[in-house]
Amino acid sequence: MKNRGLLIVFSGPAGTGKGTVCKEFLKHNSDSVLSVSATTRAPRPGETDGKEYFFVSEKEFKKMINEDGFLEYASFCGNYYGTPKYKVEEKLEAGLNVILEIEVQGAMQIKQKVPGAVFVFIAPPSKEILRERIEGRGTETQEIIDKRMKIAENELKQIKNYDYVIVNDEVEKAVKSFEDIKNAERCKVLRNMNFIQEVCK
Amino acid sequence: MKNRGLLIVFSGPAGTGKGTVCKEFLKHNSDSVLSVSATTRAPRPGETDGKEYFFVSEKEFKKMINEDGFLEYASFCGNYYGTPKYKVEEKLEAGLNVILEIEVQGAMQIKQKVPGAVFVFIAPPSKEILRERIEGRGTETQEIIDKRMKIAENELKQIKNYDYVIVNDEVEKAVKSFEDIKNAERCKVLRNMNFIQEVCK
Numbered sequence: 001m002k003n004r005g006l007l008i009v010f011s012g013p014a015g016t017g018k019g020t021v022c023k024e025f026l027k028h029n030s031d032s033v034l035s036v037s038a039t040t041r042a043p044r045p046g047e048t049d050g051k052e053y054f055f056v057s058e059k060e061f062k063k064m065i066n067e068d069g070f071l072e073y074a075s076f077c078g079n080y081y082g083t084p085k086y087k088v089e090e091k092l093e094a095g096l097n098v099i100l101e102i103e104v105q106g107a108m109q110i111k112q113k114v115p116g117a118v119f120v121f122i123a124p125p126s127k128e129i130l131r132e133r134i135e136g137r138g139t140e141t142q143e144i145i146d147k148r149m150k151i152a153e154n155e156l157k158q159i160k161n162y163d164y165v166i167v168n169d170e171v172e173k174a175v176k177s178f179e180d181i182k183n184a185e186r187c188k189v190l191r192n193m194n195f196i197q198e199v200c201k
Numbered sequence: 202m203k204n205r206g207l208l209i210v211f212s213g214p215a216g217t218g219k220g221t222v223c224k225e226f227l228k229h230n231s232d233s234v235l236s237v238s239a240t241t242r243a244p245r246p247g248e249t250d251g252k253e254y255f256f257v258s259e260k261e262f263k264k265m266i267n268e269d270g271f272l273e274y275a276s277f278c279g280n281y282y283g284t285p286k287y288k289v290e291e292k293l294e295a296g297l298n299v300i301l302e303i304e305v306q307g308a309m310q311i312k313q314k315v316p317g318a319v320f321v322f323i324a325p326p327s328k329e330i331l332r333e334r335i336e337g338r339g340t341e342t343q344e345i346i347d348k349r350m351k352i353a354e355n356e357l358k359q360i361k362n363y364d365y366v367i368v369n370d371e372v373e374k375a376v377k378s379f380e381d382i383k384n385a386e387r388c389k390v391l392r393n394m395n396f397i398q399e400v401c402k
Contacts, residue, residue, distance in 0.1 A: 121390070127400055159397050164388040167396065177388055184385030187365040187378055189322070195368065196360050199328055 003192065005031075006097040006185050007088065007114055009107045009162075010178075012122035013152035015133040017168045021122060022101050024175045032097040032182065035088055038064070041079035054084065072102065072109035083110075097182055104158045111161065118185050119162040120178065125169040127153075204393065206232075207298040207386050208289065208315055210308045210363075211379075213323035214353035216334040218369045222323060223302050225376045233298040233383065236289055239265070242280035255285065273303065273310035284311075298383055305359045312362065319386050320363040321379065326370040328354075 073082030
């Protein structure tokens with residue numbers, strides 16, 4: 001019998017290279033897929049329904065909320081974003097690991113709903129380096145930089161609610177750690193009860 | 202500040218290739234060392250004190266027992282074998298991971314004493330393959346084979362008390378899983394509190 005896939009929640013402040021690590025990880029791990037969120041915002045040019053997002057109406061989104069159809073959801077700038085439960089479930093059932101690249105708030109919702117989920121936080125090597133990365137992004141004003149740092153600092157305080165922390169000082173090493181965590185979690189005794197029952201018969 | 206090393210307990214029935222996996226693992230992981238047991242049995246030709254074992258007298262061994270100097274100990278065929286606590290402690294302090302390749306009984310003693318230890322069980326792909334491996338070892342009588350299978354079966358029943366199970370169908374893959382587990386465990390949030398406090402300051 002095939003083991004269920006892992007639900008891996010992957011969070012970290014903007015500027016920690018979360019997106020890059022995730023993309024590189026998926027390139028080399030065909031046993032894992034990225035969860036696609038549903039959103040009520042309009043598709044941008046070049047975006048395809050079901051690829052970047054599932055584009056749904058606000059009415060549909062609210063119906064799904066009422067039917068407990070989301071693992072987590074939130075609204076930003078007047079639009080809803082959420083992780084559709086059944087889409088994740090069908091992949092896990094097929095034995096695939098599903099990566100949710102989501103914000104800390106969303107992650108804490110998952111923690112309540114999915115007992116076996118794995119929580120991975122990606123952190124900058126230091127606060128100074130995070131500031132450099134946020135400043136280095138472009139020509140943002142000091143005000144915006146300070147605001148982003150404040151948000152990042154609040155997110156960093158949530159590391160303690162995660163299972164693992166990956167320090168991203170080198171993308172390649174961070175990707176390797178992510179892979180190690182995924183592989184190790186699949187060796188957990190509690191995730192191999194079918195095999196254990198079989199070999200103990 | 203350097204993180205403490207991991208204490209990794211590695212067990213599995215005879216015939217699962219535990220020794221081979223452990224040896225290969227240590228060849229490629231210079232951050233990890235094998236714990237050397239103390240024993241009261243006499244050194245065999247070619248054995249060096251401090252390499253295969255620490256050879257001690259029964260009087261010394263019993264003194265160490267009384268002083269709570271062992272993480273675990275047991276007696277087999279009239280000789281004592283045990284894991285000296287301070288030897289392990291000094292390596293962990295230096296940031297090295299210490300591998301204890303020990304029997305299930307000893308492992309359960311460690312579980313009581315060391316809350317942060319990691320328990321890894323190496324299992325055969327199936328009971329049939331284990332029997333083949335035990336039979337294939339040489340020209341043992343049916344009685345001895347049956348006795349060994351009985352012992353192995355009792356050990357397999359203990360998998361549920363471990364954290365991870367590695368199925369050894371291919372040595373290379375098993376070594377890789379062992380490495381993944383070690384690396385993932387070092388990313389555990391609870392093992393990185395120094396870093397987390399630093400980055401949250």
